[in-house]
Amino acid sequence: AQSVTQPDIHITVSEGASLELRCNYSYGATPYLFWYVQSPGQGLQLLLKYFSGDTLVQGIKGFEAEFKRSQSSFNLRKPSVHWSDAAEYFCAVGARGNYQLIWGAGTKLIIKP
Amino acid sequence: DVKVTQSSRYLVKRTGEKVFLECVQDMDHENMFWYRQDPGLGLRLIYFSYDVKMKEKGDIPEGYSVSREKKERFSLILESASTNQTSMYLCASSSSGGHYGYTFGSGTRLTVV
Numbered sequence: 001a002q003s004v005t006q007p008d009i010h011i012t013v014s015e016g017a018s019l020e021l022r023c024n025y026s027y028g029a030t031p032y033l034f035w036y037v038q039s040p041g042q043g044l045q046l047l048l049k050y051f052s053g054d055t056l057v058q059g060i061k062g063f064e065a066e067f068k069r070s071q072s073s074f075n076l077r078k079p080s081v082h083w084s085d086a087a088e089y090f091c092a093v094g095a096r097g098n099y100q101l102i103w104g105a106g107t108k109l110i111i112k113p
Numbered sequence: 114d115v116k117v118t119q120s121s122r123y124l125v126k127r128t129g130e131k132v133f134l135e136c137v138q139d140m141d142h143e144n145m146f147w148y149r150q151d152p153g154l155g156l157r158l159i160y161f162s163y164d165v166k167m168k169e170k171g172d173i174p175e176g177y178s179v180s181r182e183k184k185e186r187f188s189l190i191l192e193s194a195s196t197n198q199t200s201m202y203l204c205a206s207s208s209s210g211g212h213y214g215y216t217f218g219s220g221t222r223l224t225v226v
Contacts, residue, residue: 034214043117043203043217090156092214099144099163099207101215105155
């Protein structure tokens with residue numbers, strides 16, 4: 001079955017500390033992978049995406065993610081978080097020619113001052 | 114700047130009313146989606162459309178219908194609103210290739226009283 005797992009519902013990080021949000025997927029085809037961010041009361045904004053090539057992808061707001069096929073993972077990282085990064089983060093997987101994305105349940109990021 | 118526009122940010126309706134949520138995209142995207150988002154339940158797909166006048170049920174279509182008469186517009190209809198339809202509703206669109214992920218609107222917070 002196709003699925004996306006974000007094992008952490010909440011993560012609390014001190015401002016200035018590094019961040020890693022986990023995403024594991026189960027998908028039959030070669031995946032397209034996405035990370036989105038949702039600020040409170042807002043829609044979702046695309047942070048970054050992977051569909052081929054270099055397995056380390058750079059996104060907006062200083063985020064990056066690494067695709068590891070052997071681990072079926074696509075973890076999101078940031079070297080130093082800012083208070084404005086407090087939001088909910090969603091991982092999603094799709095495939096070429098398949099217009100439906102499968103969504104993770106989201107991870108809420110809390111920033112400690 | 115390309116965008117998906119949802120007609121209302123906040124809406125309050127009475128039980129039993131017929132409710133229309135409108136979504137317009139200016140990217141000439143083939144695919145459009147309606148999700149609802151509730152705390153702890155993530156994103157749940159209500160309906161989607163891959164072409165004008167075409168629609169497909171998502172995971173939770175009961176109590177909803179949709180209309181897509183023009184490529185740029187996708188409407189969600191609550192035939193008889195109920196309190197359990199109080200939620201955040203998110204509209205999204207995507208191109209048929211799947212490479213670029215979804216573009217989301219800002220959401221409509223619907224309260225049914």
